[in-house]
Amino acid sequence: MSEVPPEQNAGLWKRLTSTRWRVAWGYLGAVLLLVLARPTPGSILAGLPLVAAGEAIRIVANGTLVKDKQLTDRGIYAHLRHPLYLGSSLMGIGFVIMARDLVLTVVMGVLFVALYRRQIHREEEKMEVFFGEDYLRWARRTPRFLPRRFRPGEIAAHFTFQKAWVNREHEGLLGAAAVTAVLWLKYLLLG
Numbered sequence: 001m002s003e004v005p006p007e008q009n010a011g012l013w014k015r016l017t018s019t020r021w022r023v024a025w026g027y028l029g030a031v032l033l034l035v036l037a038r039p040t041p042g043s044i045l046a047g048l049p050l051v052a053a054g055e056a057i058r059i060v061a062n063g064t065l066v067k068d069k070q071l072t073d074r075g076i077y078a079h080l081r082h083p084l085y086l087g088s089s090l091m092g093i094g095f096v097i098m099a100r101d102l103v104l105t106v107v108m109g110v111l112f113v114a115l116y117r118r119q120i121h122r123e124e125e126k127m128e129v130f131f132g133e134d135y136l137r138w139a140r141r142t143p144r145f146l147p148r149r150f151r152p153g154e155i156a157a158h159f160t161f162q163k164a165w166v167n168r169e170h171e172g173l174l175g176a177a178a179v180t181a182v183l184w185l186k187y188l189l190l191g
Contacts, residue, residue, distance in 0.1 A: 029092075029108055030179060037099035039187045048180065050094030055176050057087035060155060063164035071131045073138045075158030079147040081124075081138075085116055086145055091176060098183050120144070 057076070061083035064075035076083045092112055096105045127135045164170070 029111060030175075032104060032107065033095055033099050033179065034182055034186070036101045036104045037183055037186055038101055039098050039183045040100065041187065043100045044098045044180070044183055044187065047094040047097035047099075050090045050097065051176055051180065052094075054087040054090030054092075054094060055173055057083050057090065058172055059164050059169050060159055061087060062167035062169035063159040063161060064155075065163060065167055067167065068130070071127070071134050071138060073134075073142070074154075076150075076155050078142065078154065079150055081142050081144050082120055085120060088112075088116070095179060095183075098180070 060076050064077060065072050065084075080086060089112060092108055096108050099105075124139070127139075
């Protein structure tokens, strides 16, 4: 009997939470959100500040990030290691508030924790391999997810719209706007 290569022997959950599947799960979550949502003007207005804050954090993070070429430890990354996930989680919370559905809230929460917890650990392992001791020093002094402090001037000094564009955050902004618009439309049509 021949041995199965380790990558083929991976468990189903490991495969389903891979980077490749994360985007598919995101689209499935958006479809569930739009199908199960029971939005009201109040719920949309209550969730909108969180969606806007999350997208703003993602824009700033992507406008600072230089992927796979250097350790990004300045700007917003001087205050937390995973601002993109913080932004995404705020957006997710905002969208489930807009949707007003308990089942959706539980499903989205479980999916987010299950998918992103694993992804964060994978990224940290990759960063340690790429950047070695520089990464480890930065990781020791920088909180993973919740910042201790912010210095807006320092954050702005390392941000460029060009980096945000190259890192394709405009697509996330358009997606957030589209989901919000569809939720308003759903309320107006099905109210």
